Amino acid sequence: xxxxxxxxxxVIRTTREFSIKKRQAxxxxxxxxxxxxxxxxxxxSAGAGCVEPAQCKYTGFEYCIRDNIHIxxxxxxxxxxxxxxxxxxxxxxxxxxxxxxSLRYKITTTSSTKNPTVADTIFLSIKPTVENQSYxxxxxxxxxxxxxxxxxxxxxxxxxxxxxxxxxxxxxTKNLRIFAPNKPKVCGYELIKSYPHDxxxxxxxxxxxxxxxxESTGQYGNSSLRKVNYNTGEVIQKLPIDKAYFAEGxxxxxxxIVQLTYKKKVGFVYNPDDLTLEKSFSYTKSPxxxxxxxxxxxxxxxxxxxxxxxxxxxxxxxxxxxxxxTHNTFLTKVNELEYVNGKIYANTYQFNKxxxxxxxxTTGIVSGVVDFSGLKKQVTQHNQLDVFNGIAYHPExxxxxxxxxxxxxxxxxxxxxx
Ligand SMILES: [Ca+2]
Numbered sequence: 001x002x003x004x005x006x007x008x009x010x011v012i013r014t015t016r017e018f019s020i021k022k023r024q025a026x027x028x029x030x031x032x033x034x035x036x037x038x039x040x041x042x043x044x045s046a047g048a049g050c051v052e053p054a055q056c057k058y059t060g061f062e063y064c065i066r067d068n069i070h071i072x073x074x075x076x077x078x079x080x081x082x083x084x085x086x087x088x089x090x091x092x093x094x095x096x097x098x099x100x101x102s103l104r105y106k107i108t109t110t111s112s113t114k115n116p117t118v119a120d121t122i123f124l125s126i127k128p129t130v131e132n133q134s135y136x137x138x139x140x141x142x143x144x145x146x147x148x149x150x151x152x153x154x155x156x157x158x159x160x161x162x163x164x165x166x167x168x169x170x171x172x173t174k175n176l177r178i179f180a181p182n183k184p185k186v187c188g189y190e191l192i193k194s195y196p197h198d199x200x201x202x203x204x205x206x207x208x209x210x211x212x213x214x215e216s217t218g219q220y221g222n223s224s225l226r227k228v229n230y231n232t233g234e235v236i237q238k239l240p241i242d243k244a245y246f247a248e249g250x251x252x253x254x255x256x257i258v259q260l261t262y263k264k265k266v267g268f269v270y271n272p273d274d275l276t277l278e279k280s281f282s283y284t285k286s287p288x289x290x291x292x293x294x295x296x297x298x299x300x301x302x303x304x305x306x307x308x309x310x311x312x313x314x315x316x317x318x319x320x321x322x323x324x325x326t327h328n329t330f331l332t333k334v335n336e337l338e339y340v341n342g343k344i345y346a347n348t349y350q351f352n353k354x355x356x357x358x359x360x361x362t363t364g365i366v367s368g369v370v371d372f373s374g375l376k377k378q379v380t381q382h383n384q385l386d387v388f389n390g391i392a393y394h395p396e397x398x399x400x401x402x403x404x405x406x407x408x409x410x411x412x413x414x415x416x417x418x
Contacts, residue, residue, distance in 0.1 A: 103128065107137075107161050107174035115179040115328050116151065122176065123148045126163055135163040151178045154365055155306075155323030155330075180365045183327045185418055187358070187370045192399055192412040196233030199380065199408040201226075205250035205259065205292065205336060206392035206401065209272055212236075213392060213401070216250040216259055223247035225259055225275055230401060230410060239275040241268075249292035249336055253299055253313050260289030260301065267316060281316040285309070291337035291346060300337060300344060300361060306330040308344070308364050322364035324357075331357065331366060338391045338400070343367070345400065345415070347389045354388035356402070356415070370415055372402065379407045 111122040124147050126135050137144040138160040149159055161172045197203075205216030213230040217223055223241035228234065241247045246262035256278065257270040267289065269279045283289065286303035293300050298319075299311035307321040324331040333349035334357070344361050354376055358368035372388055379385070386405030393400055394412075403410045 103130070103165075103167065105163050105165075105170055105172055107159065107172050109174065109176065116176070117179050117181045117327070118151050118154060119181075121148050121150055124159065124161070126161060126172070130165055133163065133165050135161050137161050149176070151176065154178045154180055154325045154363060177330065178325075179329075180325045180327045182367075184357070184366045185368045187368045187418060188416040189370055189372065190414040190416060191375075192414060194378065195230055195401075195410040195412070197403050197408055197410040198228075198233060198235060199382070199406055202386065202405045203336075203390035203403055203407070204248045204405075206338075206390040206403070207250050207252050207257070208392050208394050208401070209252045209257075211394075211396070212272075214250055214252070214257055214272065215390070216247045218246050218248060218262065218405075220244075220246050223261075225250070225257065225270060227272075227275065233410070237275055239270070239277075248289045249301070251292045251294045251299060251337075251339075253294040258292060258294075258299065258316075260292050262289055265289070283309075283311075283316065283318055285318040285321075290333075291335050293337035293339040293344060295339045295342075295361060300339065302334040302337065302346070304333055306332050308334070308359075308361070322362070324359055324364040324366060326366045331359075336389050336391055338393050340393045345370075345391055345393075347387075347391060349387065352387075354404070356391060358415075358417070368417055372413075375402070375409075375411055376404060376407070378411075379404070379409045382406070 105126055105128070108125050108127050109122050110125075111120055113120060116122050124137050124144070126133070135146075137146050137149070139149055139157070144159070151157055155178060157176045157178055159174050159176055161174075163170045163172060201215060202218045202222065203215060204218040205214075207214045213228040215226045215228050217226065221243040223243075223245055224247065225239045225241065227236040229236055245264055245266070248260040248262050250257055250259045252258075252272065255272070257272045257275075259268045259270065261267065265283050265287075267281050267283065268277055269281070270277055283301070286301065286307065286309050287305075288303045290302040290304050294313070297313060299313055299316070301309040301311055301318070302324075303309065306323045306325070308324050309318045309321045311317065312319055324334055331348060331350055335347040335349060338345045339361060342361055343358050345356050345358055348355065348357055354372045356370040356372060357366050358370070359366040376385070376388060384406045388402070388404040390403040391400055397412070399412050399414055401410055401412050
């Protein structure tokens, strides 16, 4: 039976018609235009339970069940269709115009090696090339001998280009990754002795002041700063840290113990004699606190990224940073640190191995790796046993002391660099 079309009703067009599943049966109707009367009343000739169409100013919906199949129809009024079409055309014209105006230029690089290092030549170019285009390249505001750069230092470097085109002047930048010139050497170690260590210490920092071992432990609610008799493992004094902080690396600088925290961007300064808190400081450039060490003048800090930060020893301001690099990677997740004679010895999470990496404190270039994988087997095995972390140099004994998180042994070792 034909549906009556009220004269006053606007004519609308079916634009979409689809079905949904019921009882595993699927019904699918191809899209087809259909001119119908609009809103009510509109009965269902099949008599299978159509509901009243929902309605609004421009659109209408119909929901029916026929032969156990749910059918949903959507109508869009021609006026809305016209407005939508018009808006779409305007948008397309605007997009076409804008894409013509803002040609996306970029700096591209090629070099003879996959991982370029210092003194390698890296060729630079601009893409796309257009008529009447000119450009020049800069590194640290010095004009380059185009079209190449010969990097003088490792780590992330930014090269800049000024491009002159008919559309105007554009400034482009590109980050280059410059790697270490040589593979790190694999170093060995000699085990001197093992000592007891608190199995409940989640070790995050180790530092000798004379013959006393200072230790920082982590975890929220269980962080602490400790003075330890390394010969016996006895904790001589323990200062619990507020549960809001997860304690990290420590070092000794200018007669004080300095301690980092993980996420709060706050560090603490203590009197080493009685562990009284003297002041706190904030770090504003790096996102997190990981390892900390001192060369006697400056402090060095890691933050979980590839960066080694150099800190002012008095204000703790982050003065500068270098990237910690090997011949083929930027080293991240560098944890506990120890400074000895221009080099930093560090634990790292990156390889998920019990290693110490050795890198230059000034350049960040990794020169050696020490594999300590045999030590973890020698401690009491338990469910919470965690990674190798904690390294302190004893200047009189000229030996390193290393341990791990929840390890019940502290190992005295000599690192043998080849
Ligand atoms: Ca240390």
